[in-house]
Amino acid sequence: MWLLLGSAKERLSPPAMTGVVCWLAGESCQQESSSRKRRARTGSGQAFIFRPFTNVGSRPLERVKEARLRNTRGDNPRHLNRLPAVVPQSLHLSPLAFRAGFRGVLSVPSSSPQRDRPLVSIIVPCHLGTPAQADLLAETLQTVCAQTSQDYEMILVDDGSPVPVAPVAATYPWATTVHQDNAGPAVARNTGIARSRGRYLVFLDADDHLLPCALAAGLDALVRHPEAGFAVGPREEMTFEGEPVSWSVAPPPPQSSIYLPLLRFDWYIIPPSSVMFRREVVEAVGGFRDPWGADDLDFYLRVSHRFTACCYQAPAVTRYRRYSTSSSRDGERMLHSIRSVYARQWALVEGDPEAEAAYDLGLRRLTDIFLDCVVENIEDRLCLGDRTTALRSIRVLMAESPERWKALLDRSPDAADLGRAAP
Numbered sequence: 001m002w003l004l005l006g007s008a009k010e011r012l013s014p015p016a017m018t019g020v021v022c023w024l025a026g027e028s029c030q031q032e033s034s035s036r037k038r039r040a041r042t043g044s045g046q047a048f049i050f051r052p053f054t055n056v057g058s059r060p061l062e063r064v065k066e067a068r069l070r071n072t073r074g075d076n077p078r079h080l081n082r083l084p085a086v087v088p089q090s091l092h093l094s095p096l097a098f099r100a101g102f103r104g105v106l107s108v109p110s111s112s113p114q115r116d117r118p119l120v121s122i123i124v125p126c127h128l129g130t131p132a133q134a135d136l137l138a139e140t141l142q143t144v145c146a147q148t149s150q151d152y153e154m155i156l157v158d159d160g161s162p163v164p165v166a167p168v169a170a171t172y173p174w175a176t177t178v179h180q181d182n183a184g185p186a187v188a189r190n191t192g193i194a195r196s197r198g199r200y201l202v203f204l205d206a207d208d209h210l211l212p213c214a215l216a217a218g219l220d221a222l223v224r225h226p227e228a229g230f231a232v233g234p235r236e237e238m239t240f241e242g243e244p245v246s247w248s249v250a251p252p253p254p255q256s257s258i259y260l261p262l263l264r265f266d267w268y269i270i271p272p273s274s275v276m277f278r279r280e281v282v283e284a285v286g287g288f289r290d291p292w293g294a295d296d297l298d299f300y301l302r303v304s305h306r307f308t309a310c311c312y313q314a315p316a317v318t319r320y321r322r323y324s325t326s327s328s329r330d331g332e333r334m335l336h337s338i339r340s341v342y343a344r345q346w347a348l349v350e351g352d353p354e355a356e357a358a359y360d361l362g363l364r365r366l367t368d369i370f371l372d373c374v375v376e377n378i379e380d381r382l383c384l385g386d387r388t389t390a391l392r393s394i395r396v397l398m399a400e401s402p403e404r405w406k407a408l409l410d411r412s413p414d415a416a417d418l419g420r421a422a423p
Contacts, residue, residue, distance in 0.1 A: 116197075117197050117198070117199075118151055118152050118153040118174070118198045119149075119152065119198055119200060120152040120198045120201070120202060120218075120276070121152065121153050121155060121196035121197060121198030121200070121201050121202070121279075122153070122155070122202045122210075122215075123157070123192030123196060123202070124137075124140070124154060124157065124203075124205070125157050125185040125206065126156055126157060126158055126159060126161055126188075126206045127182065127185075127206075128161040128162065128165060128168075128206070129162055129163065131163060133206070133207070134165075134168050136206065136321075137165070137168050137169075137207070138168055139207075139242070140205075140206055140207060140209060140210075141154070141168070141169065141172045143210045143319075144172070145172060145173070146210075146212050147212060147215050148212050148213050149213075152174060152198065153175075153176065153197065153198060154169070154174055154175040154176065155176050155178060155195050155196050156175060156177045156178070157177075157178050158177055158178065158179045159184070159185070159187075159188040160179075160180065160181050160182025160183070165177050166179075178191055184290050184295075185288075185295060186288035186289060186290035186295035187288075189287065190287040190288055193287050196279075199278070199279055200219065200279065201276070201277045202214075202218065202272075202273055202277075203272035203273060204272070204318075205271050207321045208273055208318060208319060208320055209238075209318065209319040210273055210318055210319075211316055211317055211318060211319060214273070214318060215276070217231075217233055217312070218275075218276030218317065219276070221276070221310045221312050222276060224310075225310040227308060228256065228308050228309055229278055229280075229281035229303065229306070229309070230275055230277040230278065230281055230307065230309055230310070231275065231309070231310040231311075231312065232252045232269060232274055232275050232310070232311045232312070233251075233252070233274050233275075233276075233311075233315070233316065233317035234249065234252065234274070234313060234314065234315070234316040234317065235249055235270065235274045235316060235318045235319065236316045236318070236320070237249055237319065237320045237322055238320070238321055238322070239321075239323070240321060240323035242321070245322070250267075251311075251312075251313040252269075252312075252313070253311060254311055254312075254313065255309065255311050256308040256309055256310065257304075257308060257309075258304045258309050258311065259304040259305045260354065260355060262297075262301055262304055262362075263301060263345065263349070263362045264358040264361045264365075265361070265366055269300050271320045272296055273317070274318045277303070281306075281307050282303075284306065285299070287299075292337045293334050293336075293337035294334060294341045295337075297338065297341050298340075298341045298344065301341065301345060329373055329376070329377070331370045331371065331373030331374030331375075331376070331393065331396075332374060332393060334370040334373065335370045335396070338363070338366045338370065339363070339367075345359060371397070371400055371401045371404055374397050374401075377389075378397065378408065378412075379408075379415075382412070382414045382415060382418070391418055391421065391422060394415065394419050394422050395422050398419070
């Protein structure tokens with residue numbers, strides 16, 4: 001077989017395999033029978049053929065992996081026509097990649113030793129309280145199976161679910177279910193990290209969707225930006241029922257140093273599946289910590305303080321499900337959590353005027369957001385007749401934001417009656 005890099009070509013002498021990639025920048029690709037050399041051609045005379053062999057003549061595969069490929073048609077970022085600077089050894093694109101705009105397909109035989117270590121590990125913490133949540137998990141897993149890049153494993157961590165996760169996951173390929181006592185999503189993700197084998201990690205919530213080119217887009221970004229420790233892509237949003245929302249979502253800004261922007265809360269990463277991490281980055285920061293709700297923010301701040309990012313603006317890679325029962329809508333819990341997260345950051349910013357200003361602004365912004373959530377929680381709990389937890393939230397609001405409490409009194413007689421019982 002021949003490997004063509006632009007106009008250069010090298011003779012390969014691999015063992016017989018069925019996996020072949022033809023990643024083309026131009027118009028056509030022609031492959032001949034296995035008894036003859038493969039060749040590819042384009043109108044510009046540049047083409048790329050790669051097969052993930054154990055060796056290339058006397059040169060180790062690692063040197064081929066580092067070979068830079070040129071792109072003759074990099075003018076269409078929407079369809080990701082730009083070729084990667086480094087070819088991952090086990091990058092595995094299904095025929096669906098054509099529909100996502102990729103000019104090639106790579107397949108690795110299921111019997112290949114490369115399947116022993118997947119390229120990407122998708123870690124899904126699961127706490128299923130109802131059959132409806134099990135149905136949402138099934139939707140989520142279906143979106144994983146539709147990925148254009150198929151070189152992955154799924155690690156589902158059953159975080160002490162009342163509804164077992166294993167029966168939901170049983171029919172999905174490359175899925176492993178791990179059970180633990182209920183300890184929260186941060187601990188569940190760490191359990192998944194410990195059981196995973198991929199070179200890249202994606203953290204997917206059990207009710208969100210991966211869009212078809214999510215893994216391919218993240219891999220493409222990290223391959224083209226070897227200096228980046230993680231890649232952040234755009235998201236879409238949906239209602240709880242899975243319907244499109246009426247608003248659009250801005251993509252992440254094209255930044256590489258994102259610690260201060262995240263600390264200022266200029267923008268935020270949501271959901272976790274909009275990011276692909278290199279394994280060594282996750283291991284370097286010690287995984288997730290559990291600050292009672294804002295474990296994602298804590299993790300992103302620690303990672304972005306040590307590593308640069310690649311933030312790309314297309315394509316969208318994940319679809320975030322919005323509904324009021326999300327844990328992030330528990331105002332009291334989140335106030336406690338974000339203050340714990342920021343307290344951990346103070347040692348990193350103290351003495352730096354710009355960083356201290358970012359710290360103050362971000363903490364103030366997040367405090368305002370979750371005090372508004374406390375107001376919503378009070379109204380929701382009063383509607384449900386849950387006076388005990390509503391009273392607890394009223395006490396928090398009276399102490400933290402008298403102006404919000406006064407505004408609530410003006411429109412809610414029930415809150416006023418209950419507030420008189422608050423010491």
